Amino acid sequence: MxxxxxxxxxxxxxxxxxxxxxxxxxxxxxxxxxxxxxxxxxxxxxxxxxxxxxxxxxxxxxxxxxxxxxxxxxxxxxxxxxxxxxxxxxxxxxxxxxxxxxxxxxxxxxxxxxxxxxxxxxxxxxxxxxxxxxxxxxxxxxxxxxxxxxxxxxxxxxxxxxxxxxxxxxxxxxxxxxxxxxxxxxxxxxxxxxxxxxxxxxxxxxxxxxxxxxxxxxxxxxxxxxxxxxxxxxxxxxxxxxxxxxxxxxxSDYPGGISEFYQVTTWESKKLPLLQRYLFLNELKDYAVIHSLLDNFNSLTPMQVLSSLASRPIIVRWPLFWKLLLKYSIGTKAYSWLKKLAN
Structure with missing residues (x-):
């Protein structure tokens, strides 16, 4: 045809x-x-x-x-x-x-x-x-x-x-x-x-x-x-x-989405120069830890969040980590109120 x-x-x-x-x-x-x-x-x-x-x-x-x-x-x-x-x-x-x-x-x-x-x-x-x-x-x-x-x-x-x-x-x-x-x-x-x-x-x-x-x-x-x-x-x-x-x-709430992201980015990052790929893969590991914190938000305590630093100390460079720690410490409602106040 x-x-x-x-x-x-x-x-x-x-x-x-x-x-x-x-x-x-x-x-x-x-x-x-x-x-x-x-x-x-x-x-x-x-x-x-x-x-x-x-x-x-x-x-x-x-x-x-x-x-x-x-x-x-x-x-x-x-x-x-x-x-x-x-x-x-x-x-x-x-x-x-x-x-x-x-x-x-x-x-x-x-x-x-x-x-x-x-x-x-x-x-x-x-x-x-x-x-x-x-x-x-x-x-x-x-x-x-x-x-x-x-x-x-x-x-x-x-x-x-x-x-x-x-x-x-x-x-x-x-x-x-x-x-x-x-x-x-x-x-x-x-x-x-x-x-x-x-x-x-x-x-x-x-x-x-x-x-x-x-x-x-x-x-x-x-x-x-x-x-x-x-x-x-x-x-x-x-x-x-x-x-x-x-x-x-x-x-749909497809549970394998984040795994597919890791799979695709790990493979396609091979197109980066060697040093750039090394730095990217390190950022990807950082995000994996932070995503785990996001995924388990309702079941963790502030101390458990801090303990994640033991496995991945470098995540302190991520502003998102500090936002999460603050939210865990003071609660979602208080965190939302602080955000509105800051704006």
């Missing part, structure tokens, strides 16, 4: 469900012409969607991609053998995919790795099966930045809560470096993954990702991207709608 070499419109796609209106069901935008003004092909954009039992969301994802009005699109879906209506929906649109498969796999990271083997685009992004583009001209905006020479093009995400009491928020990616991004306790992993497009020459050096990663495959990916110092642009516009419905991995 080849890449789509024409801009699709509503009349090309199957009729949407009768209860769906607006974007991307009954609305579209003016598509780009089949070729650029100089007569050459538009840069190819590869979009990968890993999927498993998200039939309630994936049709909106698919339509938001196909109705981008973009003439050189390579759309790949890797489904993990869904047993809901996901495959039925995929088959409804299958003529517009460059490749798709539904088979048992080893999880989301494995699916993304498999998908990348089929990617031939100049730009790459993965869009999860419960995410969608927020309007019809996102790819047109992205390609304009690509044609200016940018290798990492980052927009924002709007988190949309399906629960009635949820508050919709917009998040943006912010410039950072490989060294700073390694220190996850500082950077807070500030990349809005479905809105970040990266060029093939950069991405080719990032795959395969560690298939065993359950939640931090995007963190590993962006570390590998940043290690190559791409020419980057950060755009304060929401490009994707990321649904928060309670089943998201990022909303």
């Amino acid at each position: 080849p890449a789509i070499n024409k801009a699709l419109t509503l009349k090309d796609l199957p009729t949407p469900p009768s209860d769906k209106i607006g974007w991307p069901w009954t609305e579209e935008n003016q598509p780009l012409p089949e070729r650029m003004p100089d007569g050459s092909e538009w840069p190819r954009i590869s979009i990968v969607t890993p999927s498993y039992n998200y039939g309630q969301f994936i049709e909106e994802t698919i339509r938001s991609v196909l109705l981008q009005g973009y003439p050189n699109l390579e759309f790949i879906i890797i489904d993990g053998g869904s047993n809901d209506n996901t495959v039925e929906i995929i088959k409804k649109y299958e003529e517009y995919f460059a490749y798709w498969v539904s088979e048992k796999d080893r999880g989301q990271t494995d699916a993304i790795n498999k998908a990348y083997q089929h990617c031939t685009g100049d730009l790459f992004v993965w869009l999860n099966a419960d995410d969608s583009y927020i309007e019809a001209t996102i790819l047109q905006k992205v390609v304009n930045y690509y044609l200016q020479g940018y290798q990492l093009i980052a927009g924002g995400c709007q988190d949309t809560y399906t629960q009635e009491n949820g508050k919709n928020d917009i998040y943006y990616s912010y410039p950072t470096t490989f060294e700073r991004y390694l220190k996850f306790w500082i950077s807070n992993c500030n990349y809005t993954q479905p809105s970040v497009f990266v060029t093939k020459e950069i991405v080719d050096k990032c795959f395969p990702l560690d298939w065993q990663l359950y939640i931090l495959m995007d963190y590993q990916f962006f570390l590998r991207v940043l290690s190559q110092q791409p020419k980057s642009i950060y755009v304060n516009q929401a490009w994707t709608n990321c649904k928060k419905h309670g089943l998201n991995k990022t909303m």
Whole structure:
């Protein structure tokens, strides 16, 4: 199945469900012409969607991609053998995919790795099966930045809560470096993954990702991207709608998250110069002690906090350690009152 070499419109796609209106069901935008003004092909954009039992969301994802009005699109879906209506929906649109498969796999990271083997685009992004583009001209905006020479093009995400009491928020990616991004306790992993497009020459050096990663495959990916110092642009516009419905991995209390951080940073820090890596790994050990204190906050006494110095005296250089010690000593309420007073 080849890449789509024409801009699709509503009349090309199957009729949407009768209860769906607006974007991307009954609305579209003016598509780009089949070729650029100089007569050459538009840069190819590869979009990968890993999927498993998200039939309630994936049709909106698919339509938001196909109705981008973009003439050189390579759309790949890797489904993990869904047993809901996901495959039925995929088959409804299958003529517009460059490749798709539904088979048992080893999880989301494995699916993304498999998908990348089929990617031939100049730009790459993965869009999860419960995410969608927020309007019809996102790819047109992205390609304009690509044609200016940018290798990492980052927009924002709007988190949309399906629960009635949820508050919709917009998040943006912010410039950072490989060294700073390694220190996850500082950077807070500030990349809005479905809105970040990266060029093939950069991405080719990032795959395969560690298939065993359950939640931090995007963190590993962006570390590998940043290690190559791409020419980057950060755009304060929401490009994707990321649904928060309670089943998201990022909303689950996954106990292995911190272990994955240690695993990824320990491995990827090998890209640092030897001395710099030694210093980083020492900071990582410091943070492991402090994180243990945070994790056991309700069960420790001030003396037990101080005793952590015996195993790791160097943590005294961390302001966070002294904040924790103060909070343990005077209690959370008094600490909060002091913070307000200080401000």
